[in-house]
Amino acid sequence: MSVTVKIPTPLRPLTRGRDSVQVAGATARQVLESLEKECAGIRARVCDERGEMRRFVNLFLNDEDIRHLQGLDTLVKDGDILSIVPAIAGGAEAGSANSLRGKQG
Amino acid sequence: MLILDPEAENAMRDHTESGYPHEVCGLLLGRCDAGSEMRRVAEARPAANLNLERAADRYELSPADFLRIEREARSRELEVVGVYHSHPDHPSRPSETDRLRAEEIWQSSESWSYLILEVASGGMASRRSWVLKQGIFAEEEIQVLPFRR
Known part of the structure; x- marks a missing residue:
């Protein structure tokens, strides 16, 4: 299966x-593994150390959030588009504004 | 540096003022010139704030809107070069909430602008733009110039 990410x-x-990368895989998880082989470091931006999706990142398979499908085990097919979408x-609200001031150079 | 088209700036001003006293958010469409830290903004596109419980001091940009706006940008040979949001009755500098959420997503995002617009009951009071560098927001200069491809 060739999927465009x-x-x-x-x-x-x-x-x-590159704004999109074509990789192989039968599930969203496999697509991310293939993407990592081609673009080292990218999977860690999408998944945590346990290999699960980070809270503030979404993956859309075509128009559907994969959290509403089978998550990373969602099956993909040839020609699908998997979009990495940040939850911005x-x-x-200032929160601990002092720590911000402390960190600004 | 962030270069804003005057119409994009007006659109953001209208959006933040009409949304007051709630926070509003949207995406910046334009071009990021290769090898340069300069982003040129052609248009500002409103997106839904999904945080309805704390709409006065929080925003959560709709991922579905991000997907839709990014697709539109690509189809017009533009890209999403940043995000804007309003701070009703708060200064246009990033809060710790802004920093933590930006860091969690990007770690570092020198090719992406966070534009913050301070808005009060009388209208937009200030706007400043920020870039996340290794987890710390650094201010970037804003210029207003018409967008040219």
């Missing part, structure tokens, strides 16, 4: 600038 802009340094969030 769409890469968001901030992760493109890991794909040598934040907010004005």
Whole structure:
């Protein structure tokens, strides 16, 4: 199975600038393994040390969030598009603002 | 450096002011010139804030909107070069919440701008742009110039 993985802009340094990468695999997990072989370091941005998806990253298979399918075990087929979509969030609430000041140069 | 098209800036101003006192968010579409830290923004696209419980001081940009807007950008040979969000009645500097969530996703994202717009009841008060470098937000200069391909 050949699947196209769409890469968001901030992760493109890991794909040598490519906005999409074609890799093989029968499940979303296998696709990420193939992607890691081609673009070292990218799987760690999507999955944690246990190999499960990070909380703030989504994978969409075509138009569907794979969390609503079978997660990383979701089957993929030839020609599918797997998009890495960040869960971008934040907010004005200051939280521990002192630590921010401490870390700013 | 972030270069904003004047119409994109106006669109963000309208969005943040009409959303007040809630936080609003959206994506910046444009070009990131190869080998340069300069991002040129052609358009600003509103996205849904999914955090309804704390809409006054939190945002969570809809992943479905991200997917839709990114697709549109690609089809027009643009890319998503950053995100904007408003800070109602708060300064336009990143909160620790902003930093933690940015770091968790990207670690470092020198090719991506976080534009923050301070908005009060009288309208937009300030806007500043930030880049995450090794877990720390550094401010970047903003210029307003018409976008040219």
